[in-house]
Amino acid sequence: MTGAAVTGAPVGEAVDPGEPIFRLRGVEYSYAGRQTALEGVDLEIWAGERVALLGANGSGKSTLLKLLDGILAPTAGSLRALGLDIAAVAAGLEAFTFHRQVGLVFQDPDIQLFSATVLDDVAFGPLQLGLAQDEVAERCEEALAAMEIGHLADRAPFELSGGEKKRAAIASVLSLRPEVVLLDEPTASLDPRTKWLLVDLIQRMGDAGRSLVIATHELDIVPLIADRVVVLNEHGRVVADGAPGSILSDVDLLLSVNLIHEHLHRHGATRHSHPHEAADDVHSHVANLT
Numbered sequence: 285m286t287g288a289a290v291t292g293a294p295v296g297e298a299v300d301p302g303e304p305i306f307r308l309r310g311v312e313y314s315y316a317g318r319q320t321a322l323e324g325v326d327l328e329i330w331a332g333e334r335v336a337l338l339g340a341n342g343s344g345k346s347t348l349l350k351l352l353d354g355i356l357a358p359t360a361g362s363l364r365a366l367g368l369d370i371a372a373v374a375a376g377l378e379a380f381t382f383h384r385q386v387g388l389v390f391q392d393p394d395i396q397l398f399s400a401t402v403l404d405d406v407a408f409g410p411l412q413l414g415l416a417q418d419e420v421a422e423r424c425e426e427a428l429a430a431m432e433i434g435h436l437a438d439r440a441p442f443e444l445s446g447g448e449k450k451r452a453a454i455a456s457v458l459s460l461r462p463e464v465v466l467l468d469e470p471t472a473s474l475d476p477r478t479k480w481l482l483v484d485l486i487q488r489m490g491d492a493g494r495s496l497v498i499a500t501h502e503l504d505i506v507p508l509i510a511d512r513v514v515v516l517n518e519h520g521r522v523v524a525d526g527a528p529g530s531i532l533s534d535v536d537l538l539l540s541v542n543l544i545h546e547h548l549h550r551h552g553a554t555r556h557s558h559p560h561e562a563a564d565d566v567h568s569h570v571a572n573l574t
């Protein structure tokens with residue numbers, strides 16, 4: 285078994301190549317009609333694109349991914365996904381067809397893992413698709429191998445560490461071999477080796493033509509996993525959409541949406557500040573603090 289099988293060619297003849305796979309027009313989402321998470325989102329995502337979704341905590345990244353996955357429906361505006369009205373998918377119409385093609389790795393793996401064993405969770409999707417036993421077994425073995433968790437197959441998900449749960453949750457989506465893969469902070473809580481294993485896997489999925497939308501706070505991996513970056517501000521509005529190089533070099537933009545911060549330093553008697561990535565708090569200046 286190889287990663288090539290996990291990342292194999294997309295199935296998506298269903299999608300008209302002249303149409304974006306996702307088309308959002310004036311999309312708004314409010315939780316319980318009170319907490320507005322997204323406002324006025326106009327966005328088109330095309331087949332084969334690798335899109336990184338950036339934004340500070342609470343900027344609506346997870347909400348947007350849940351809308352793209354048809355778990356939520358917009359409270360205003362329209363969202364068409366793979367030629368379907370997402371409101372209909374969220375209401376259960378064509379949901380089975382839709383979820384053959386679109387898979388979401390949740391930010392919180394505890395939501396994704398609900399079976400007695402990791403293997404049962406990874407097998408759940410393929411079994412729901414009605415695949416033959418040997419096909420289910422092959423997909424499970426492949427997905428577990430891709431995340432290097434074959435040794436955890438018989439463990440109960442609640443017994444796993446945070447990073448192990450994350451890997452199991454990702455495997456449970458890989459086994460579906462979705463054409464469109466939505467990943468919500470996939471590298472959060474992964475150790476460095478596993479993080480780069482995942483970056484490599486994401487790259488191979490992209491190379492194989494999969495469409496990817498990935499919410500992340502880890503700016504260092506963005507140029508590797510994405511060819512387009514969409515930035516949300518704290519009001520759930522899209523404030524930038526462009527190539528990783530131009531977005532990541534726009535310090536004023538990154539500061540304005542709290543993706544980097546002015547960090548105050550003291551070097552002996554000298555104090556100064558300059559921008560840092562959120563994940564870059566530990567750096568050489570710390571040793572200079574007096």
Ligand SMILES: Nc1ncnc2c1ncn2[C@@H]1O[C@H](COP(=O)(O)OP(=O)(O)OP(=O)(O)O)[C@@H](O)[C@H]1O
Nearest residue numbers: 315319320321339340341342343344345346347348
């Ligand atoms: N179940 C919920 N009920 C009410 N409000 C919610 C719920 N989930 C999220 N929100 C609110 O919606 C807004 C967007 O949340 P969301 O989880 O989409 O942000 P995020 O960008 O994914 O943040 P993070 O980086 O912390 O994961 C926030 O203001 C949040 O408090």
Ligand SMILES: [Mg+2]
Nearest residue numbers: 345346391468
């Ligand atoms: Mg989130």
